[in-house]
Amino acid sequence: MSVSRPAFLMLLAVVLAALAVYPFFGTGYGVRSMLQLFMWIALAGSWNLISGLTGYVSFGHVAFFGIGAYTASVLITKAAWAWLPAALAGGVMALVLAVVIGWPCLRLKGPYFAIAMLGLDEVLRALVSYFEGLTGGGFGLSLPTLQATFPIYYVMGATAVAVTLLTYLVITSRFGLRLMTIREDEIAAEVMGIDTFRHKLMALLLSAVGPGIVGGLAARDQGYIEPISVFPLATTITMIVMVLFGGKGTVWGPVLGATVLFFLQEAVWARFIYLHQLLFGAIIIAVVLLMPRGVLGLLQLKYRLPRTI
């Protein structure tokens, strides 16, 4: 059995239409949950763009989320910006951070980038706590009250769609093929004339902008941020688990992984925080050893679906 393309597109349109009208029927809790699901799809999809496609593991992607959250919150509270441009500015700051960190680390092959990302969230947390005047330090920042769950729902949803669409466009382009060549054999990629540094940096930029915007939106939605709440290692771990579980380096893997794990997390695991994290560690180990192509990889084998979509 294989799914035909028109049927799949039809199904996709139905799902998107249902999500578009959902806020008019759903409960407040339901709308909020879907908003968070959109956030996770955007975050997981973004991590996939750098790590799933180039093989360069980012252990600190939450840094882009956090810098977006702080940028937006500072602009909203200190400069009275509207939340939408403030969130977009969060995306821009995430791009700046990506250049600062990607420039020295991605010129080199090997684990340098992964380890540099490992420490990045710690450093940003320290910096944010230090510049108290701007960020409120350890006390955090309270945003003015605003009832904007509905518009944020749509913007978050649009961001999730945009990241997924971007992934599709990248994967089906020559640029995406070059990124995957880097992942499979970087030296071969260089020999074929690919400027690997520029390609890796570009992939990092694409993967940073989404979390920056999402961070700004999440900060506006929650109304209060502090260093610990926007730079948790747990957020990075969750992104990684979602992508690995769904299937790294594919368009729909992150969407699938985020959806399944998000609902499981909401329904069951949120009550057991350490057990839940322990389980995430175990899932990472199991997926790496037993099913490196994730759930989507298994489905692709079984139903003869295209391999990278």
Added chain:
Amino acid sequence: MNVVVTPAMVGQVIVSGILAGALYAMVALGLALIFGVMRVINIAHGPLLMLGAYATYFLYTATGINPYLTLPITMGALFVVGMLLQRTLVFRVVDAPELSSLLLTFGVSIALVNLAQLGFSSDLRAVEFLTGSFLVGPVAFSKSRLVAFLVAAAITAAAFVFLKSTRVGKAIRATSQSREVAMVCGINVQRIHLLTFGLAAALAGAGGTLIAMIVAIQPEMGQIWTFKSFLVIVLGGAGNYPGALLGGMLLGLVEQLASLFLTTQLSEAVAYVLLVVVLLVRPTGLLGGRQT
């Protein structure tokens, strides 16, 4: 910021930096060994150190023995833990792309930290032994840090002698230079991998025992050590084992110097800036490339 730097403060920075440096060097040597021999960066290196610290804490509170005497026990226990990790999980990804080994050891790291959270709770614990410090002129020597320095220096020296002159040590270095040639020479490479991982974990465990008397013990104390150990390796040059010594001292000095002018939190950031600068300016490390 107005900080008047007196000669005494400079002396204090140098002393504290060197005291911390030997500890960094010893722990980083473990990470460097695994990287050198298997081309695997063990993200769980820091959490192994955390396990060592807890082992010392529980042995000390249960039996009341001198916590420094727990050193052989924690090192032995971690040696076994390391070999088990290698035997069950890590050996499967030694030849896989880097992404696999990074993610696998990252998964192990998360699992270890959260097992510790479940088993030991996130309460801060301390081994109160040999607290306080003594003065030599204007410079204060923290007693526990001085002992940690001496022990770490001794263990690091012993590790170098082991690598340099024993048959197994030579086999480890040979494997790290070229696995194929080592195999041709009749070295059992799988066994060397097993021993190397055990040895590296034991070095992390020793670090855990020594810092149990210095800082608070909690499940998340370890992760920063993975980062710092890697920084030490980069400073000294990847694959260059003596370089770890220089890198450790340098990291200790820079951190202490930073703590003169900055808050403790920001001095952690200084280590990070150091990594980025070294990667930009001299990615092969201060002593240059691989020479074992």
